[in-house]
Amino acid sequence: MVKPYVYVTRKLPDIIISRLRKRYEVEIWPEEEIPVPRKLLLEKVKTADALISVISDKLDEELFSHATQLRVAANMAVGYDNIDLAAASRHQIAVCNTPDVLTDTTADLTFALLLATARRMIEAADFVKQNQWKSWSPMQLVGVDVHHKTIGIVGMGKIGTAVAKRAAGFDMDIIYHNRSRHEVAEEMLGARYCTFDELLEQADFVICLAPLTEQTKGLFQREHFQKMKKDAIFINASRGPIINERALLEALQAGEIAAAGLDVFEQEPIAANHPLLALDNIVALPHIGSATKETRLAMMEVCCDNLDAIFDGRPPKTLVNKDLLSFRS
Ligand code: DGY
Numbered sequence: 001m002v003k004p005y006v007y008v009t010r011k012l013p014d015i016i017i018s019r020l021r022k023r024y025e026v027e028i029w030p031e032e033e034i035p036v037p038r039k040l041l042l043e044k045v046k047t048a049d050a051l052i053s054v055i056s057d058k059l060d061e062e063l064f065s066h067a068t069q070l071r072v073a074a075n076m077a078v079g080y081d082n083i084d085l086a087a088a089s090r091h092q093i094a095v096c097n098t099p100d101v102l103t104d105t106t107a108d109l110t111f112a113l114l115l116a117t118a119r120r121m122i123e124a125a126d127f128v129k130q131n132q133w134k135s136w137s138p139m140q141l142v143g144v145d146v147h148h149k150t151i152g153i154v155g156m157g158k159i160g161t162a163v164a165k166r167a168a169g170f171d172m173d174i175i176y177h178n179r180s181r182h183e184v185a186e187e188m189l190g191a192r193y194c195t196f197d198e199l200l201e202q203a204d205f206v207i208c209l210a211p212l213t214e215q216t217k218g219l220f221q222r223e224h225f226q227k228m229k230k231d232a233i234f235i236n237a238s239r240g241p242i243i244n245e246r247a248l249l250e251a252l253q254a255g256e257i258a259a260a261g262l263d264v265f266e267q268e269p270i271a272a273n274h275p276l277l278a279l280d281n282i283v284a285l286p287h288i289g290s291a292t293k294e295t296r297l298a299m300m301e302v303c304c305d306n307l308d309a310i311f312d313g314r315p316p317k318t319l320v321n322k323d324l325l326s327f328r329s
Contacts, residue, residue, distance in 0.1 A: 002025075003023065003024050003025040004023075004024050004025065004049035004050060004071075004311055005024065005025045005026075005027070005047060005048055005049050005050075005069075006020055006024040006025065006026050006027070006048065006049065006050045006051070006052065006307065007027050007028075007029075007041075007044045007045065007048040007050075007051050007052075008020070008026060008027070008028040008029065008051075008052040009029050009035070009036045009041065009051070009052065009053050009054055009057050010028075010029055010031070010032065010035075010036070010054050010076075011028060011029070011030055011031060011032045012028065012052075012300055013297070013300070015297070016297070016300045016301070016304065019301075019304055020304060020307075023308065023311070024049075024050070024307070027044065035054075035056045035057065036057070038058075041057065041063065042062070042063060042066050043066075045063055045066050045067040045070055046066050046067065046068065046069075047069060048067065048069065048070055049069050049070065049071055049072075049311075050070070050071060050072045050073075050074065050307050050310070050311075051067075051070060051072070051073045051074070052074050052076060052300075052303050052307075053073055053074070053075050053076065053082075053083075054075070054076050054077065055075070055076075055077045055079060055081075055082050055287075056082070056268070057082060058082055059073055059075075059082060059083040059084065059087075059088070059095075060083075060084045060087060061084055061087040061090075064084070064087045064088055064090070064091040064093055065091070067091065067093065070091070070093050071092075071093065071094060071310055071311075072093065072094040072095075072096060072306065072307060072310045072316070073088065073093055073094070073095050073096070074096045074302075074303035074304075074306045074307055074316075075095065075096065075097050075098070075303075075320075076098055076299050076300060076303055077097060077098060077290075077299070078097050078098055078099045078102055078106075078159075078290075079097070079211060079212065079238075079239060080095060080097050080320050081211070081212040081213070081239060083095055083320075085320060085321045088321055088324075089321045089323050089324050092324065093324075094306075094310055094316060094319055094321065094324055095319070095320045095321045096302075096303070096306040096316045096317075096318050096319055096320060097318050097320050098298075098299040098302040098303065098318065099158065099318055100158065100318075101295060101298035101299055101301075101302055102159075102289070102290035102295050102298070102299060103158045103159050103162050104162055105289070105290050105291075105292050105294075105295040106159045106162075106237065106289040106290050107159050107162030107163045107165070107166060108166075109237060109263065109285075109288060109289045109290075109291075110159070110163050110207060110209065110235065110237040110263075110289065111163055111166040111167070113235055113237060113261040113262075113263060113283060113285065114146065114151075114205055114207065114233070114235050114261060115146060116261060116283050117233050117235065117259050117260065117261035117283045118143050118144050118145070118146050118205070118233055118259075119143040119144075119146075120141050120142075120143045121283075122283050123141065123280060124141045127141060144204075144231065144233070144258070146170055146172070146205070147170045147171050147172065148170075148171050148172065148173075149172055149173070149204040149205065150172065150173040150174075150175060150202055150203050150204045150205070151163075151164070151167045151172045151173070151174055151175070151203060151204070151205045151207060152175045152176065152177070152194070152199040152200070152202065152203025152205065152206045152207065153167075153174065153175070153176040153177075153191075153207045153209060154176070154177050154178075154196070154199065154206065154207065154208050154209065154210050154219075155177075155178060155208065155209035155210030155211065155216075155238060156176040156177075156178040156182045156185055156191070156209075157178075157209065157210075157211070159209050159237075160176065160178070160207075160209040161182065161184070161185050161189075163207060163209065164176070164185055164189050164191050165189060167189075168189045168190070173190075173192075174189055174190060174191040174192065175191065175192045175193075175194045175198070175199055175202060175203060176191050176192070176193060176194065176199070177193070177194055177195065177196045177198075177199045178193070181193050196224075197227060200224055200227040200228050201227055201228070201229075203228070203229075203232060204229065204231070204232060204233070205232070205233050205234075205235060206228060206232055206233070206234050206235070207235045207237070208220065208234070208235065208236040208237070208238050208242055208243065209237060209238050210238055210242060211238065211239070212238065212239035212241055212242055216242050217241050217242065218241070218242070218243075218244055219242050219243075220234075220242060220243045220244060220247065220248070221244050221247050222244070222247035222250060222251060224247075225247060225248060225251030225256050225257050226251065226256050228256070228257050229257075230255065230256065230257065230258065231257075231258045232257045232258060233257070233258055233259045233260065233261065234248070234257055234259075234260045234261075235260070235261045235262075236260070236261075236262050236263065236264055237263045237264065237289050238264060239264050240262075240264040240265040240266040240267070240268065241266050243266070245265065245266045245276065248260060248276070249275055249276050249279075252276075252279055252281060252282070253279070258281060259281035259282065259283075260281070260282055260283075261282075261283040261285075262276075262282065262283070262284050262285070263285040263286075263287055263288060263289055264287050264289075265284075265287075268286075268287055269286065270284065302317075302318060305317065306318060306319075
């Protein structure tokens with residue numbers, strides 16, 4: 001029997017490739033750091049039955065129209081803003097993501113980023129490594145407290161709720177803004193629903209965890225940073241384009257907010273000479289929210305499970321375009 005052909009757009013560990021090879025004909029873009037060139041990807045999808053993709057791959061109408069055999073695109077991320085879902089559905093291609101398995105890991109990173117920014121940990125670590133530490137000094141590298149402050153979470157989904165749990169452990173007041181009320185977080189964690197503006201005005205830490213959609217693109221503009229407290233710290237662990245980065249830069253330069261911790265950027269990777277990176281009050285990370293060995297392997301296993309479901313004729317567990325009711329056999 002001819003095995004279905006799977007194209008994998010980024011190097012994956014051997015253990016995952018071995019699993020895939022048992023059932024599929026597998027071809028892998030061999031690079032870890034360099035994305036598969038668009039032209040090559042368009043060529044590969046012409047004969048692929050399945051695709052394992054990552055967030056830097058743009059899966060759009062052009063790509064899907066080349067993919068005459070493709071039955072599933074398993075995206076190794078919870079976010080799927082790199083995929084035109086309507087186009088996938090038009091072409092009867094199932095799109096799957098990797099929710100749940102990365103919730104706690106991403107919440108850990110988000111909270112770590114908050115702590116690192118508030119306590120100036122990267123700056124302090126560099127200070128030691130660069131041999132600048134000459135003596136203990138009362139006001140040297142002082143940050144701000146996190147415990148007992150107010151955290152404002154924009155986007156109270158699974159990761160937002162997991163961040164709120166961590167905040168409760170730090171005795172923080174938790175406020176949130178979301179499309180809908182989150183009764184469990186309100187009851188269990190004492191989280192209080194606010195309008196967007198109320199949250200901006202009241203939070204000491206504003207945490208962006210909303211998904212990138214047409215509605216959230218450019219959600220944070222200059223006026224929103226101006227509404228925040230002057231000593232507020234802004235954290236983004238969701239998607240860069242939710243923020244107008246120039247507005248954030250200007251707000252930081254003008255002292256309208258105190259600092260920012262960013263795991264995501266409008267353009268990734270961010271250019272090394274980007275003016276944001278020149279600021280002392282920025283902690284910048286290379287989109288590592290879900291980057292632990294355990295979680296990345298779990299995400300890859302979810303992708304494999306979804307492929308297996310499709311080729312067994314079962315509905316995949318984490319199908320995103322749920323309008324797709326029947327799969328091509
Ligand atoms: C996600 O899962 O959406 C992350 O941003 C990529 O790890």
